Amino acid sequence: MNLWLLIVGCVVTTALVKAAGPVVVGGRELPAGFLRVVALMAPPLLAALVVTAALADGQRLEVGADTVGVAVGGLLLWRGRSVVLAVLVAVMVTTALRAAF
Amino acid sequence: MPYAVVAFVLSMSFGVLARQAGFSATQAIVTSALVFAGSAQFAALSVVVSGGGLVAAVAAATLMIGRFLAMGIALAPSLPGGPLKRAAQGQTVVDASWALANRGDGTFDRWLLFGTTLPQYLCWIGGTVLGALVGDLLGDPDRFGLDAVYPTFFLGMLIAELRDRRSRTVAAVGAVVALALVPFTPPGVPILAAAAASLLGLRR
Numbered sequence: 001m002n003l004w005l006l007i008v009g010c011v012v013t014t015a016l017v018k019a020a021g022p023v024v025v026g027g028r029e030l031p032a033g034f035l036r037v038v039a040l041m042a043p044p045l046l047a048a049l050v051v052t053a054a055l056a057d058g059q060r061l062e063v064g065a066d067t068v069g070v071a072v073g074g075l076l077l078w079r080g081r082s083v084v085l086a087v088l089v090a091v092m093v094t095t096a097l098r099a100a101f
Numbered sequence: 102m103p104y105a106v107v108a109f110v111l112s113m114s115f116g117v118l119a120r121q122a123g124f125s126a127t128q129a130i131v132t133s134a135l136v137f138a139g140s141a142q143f144a145a146l147s148v149v150v151s152g153g154g155l156v157a158a159v160a161a162a163t164l165m166i167g168r169f170l171a172m173g174i175a176l177a178p179s180l181p182g183g184p185l186k187r188a189a190q191g192q193t194v195v196d197a198s199w200a201l202a203n204r205g206d207g208t209f210d211r212w213l214l215f216g217t218t219l220p221q222y223l224c225w226i227g228g229t230v231l232g233a234l235v236g237d238l239l240g241d242p243d244r245f246g247l248d249a250v251y252p253t254f255f256l257g258m259l260i261a262e263l264r265d266r267r268s269r270t271v272a273a274v275g276a277v278v279a280l281a282l283v284p285f286t287p288p289g290v291p292i293l294a295a296a297a298a299s300l301l302g303l304r305r
Contacts, residue, residue: 001155003128009159010145011135017166019188021173022180026187035207036302038175042200043268044275045168046259048295049140051276053252056283056291058151066249073253074260083103083257087110090253094246 065101069094104197105220107254109228111139114247115146116232122149126233133229137222138195140165143251157287167293172199179209193218200258267301274298 054070055061073090077083112133119129119142136142141162148158173191176199180190193215202214263269275295282291 001149001158003124003149006145006149006155006158007128007132007135009155010132010141010162013159013163014136014138014141014166014169015192017163017169018173018191018194020170020191021175022177022187022191023184025174025177032207033303035175037299038171038302039203039205039207040268040271040299040302041168041171041175041296042203043259043262043272044278044295044298045171045292046196046255046262047272047276048279048292049255050252050259052279052283052291053248053255055280058147059284059287061280061283066246066252069246069249070252070256073249074256077253077257077260083254084106086257087107087250087253090249091110091246094249095244098244098246 065094065097068097104201104217105224107197107250108139108221109224110247110250111254112225112228113232114250115139115142116229116234117236117247118143118146118150118232119229120233120236122146124233126230129233130226130229134226136162137225138162138166138169139225139251140196161287164287164290164293168196168296169194171296171299175203175207176209176211176214178207179211190215195221196255196258197221200262205264271298271301274301 050070054067055063057064069090069092072093073086076086076089115133116126116129119132120126124132132142144165145158145162148161153161172194176191176194177187180187182190190211195218198214198217198221199209201217202209202211204210259272263272275298278298279291279295282294286294
């Protein structure tokens with residue numbers, strides 16, 4: 001595969017996707033129901049990103065060392081610790097588990 | 102700026118993984134500088150590594166950032182100027198900045214958006230440079246648990262978003278939908294499908 005073509009393709013689609021909302025919708029006032037839907041968009045997207053990143057390997061579901069690492073990081077976040085600390089601990093737990101097994 | 106630090110770690114792992122997928126250091130750095138979307142970059146990379154084609158890789162990256170379309174629509178009423186200026190301002194949307202700039206009432210603080218994106222952008226490039234240059238020395242990056250960075254980071258953003266019962270409900274629905282689709286659809290699709298859970302907001 002020509003990786004430069006891949007890079008150009010990703011640059012173009014990313015720029016278009018990011019520009020589309022602001023340009024097409026413009027400064028128009030939007031209906032309240034629409035705004036409620038948009039306000040609710042982040043939680044399911046983030047939840048889906050978390051569970052697929054932690055549990056899916058391609059099209060397979062599996063629990064791995066990274067699943068445990070993310071869970072421990074999540075526990076720290078739940079207790080109000082900082083994102084940086086949680087990420088560092090998640091990486092360390094994952095690394096340690098992989099080294100042990 | 103915890104998000105800038107996370108951006109640095111995340112992009113460093115991108116730099117390392119990209120080198121192993123056959124990118125030159127220059128290609129890895131150019132990708133981060135011009136695409137500047139972690140989920141898109143990792144999605145494209147995972148297709149390349151698994152032997153997929155050019156179209157599949159670009160499509161996976163595009164699907165992965167489908168959420169920026171929704172984020173841009175939400176942001177639109179808060180941006181001034183003509184089409185070109187609006188398009189340019191739209192480029193500053195990344196997950197963390199968008200979430201931080203969201204006032205929660207349908208409007209956005211655009212200067213907070215720009216201000217939180219800039220340090221993340223600089224760290225994003227810096228991390229990629231470091232990862233692309235030292236990646237060869239590390240060996241197998243999976244050994245170091247770098248793949249735990251990305252989901253933990255998003256988990257932090259998710260917890261901040263769970264303000265009320267409704268947001269918790271749609272998050273749970275989104276997670277279940279995504280997991281149920283993983284075995285049956287190409288990577289990226291489950292995440293987009295999960296966004297449909299936000300339609301619950303149409304109910305009062």
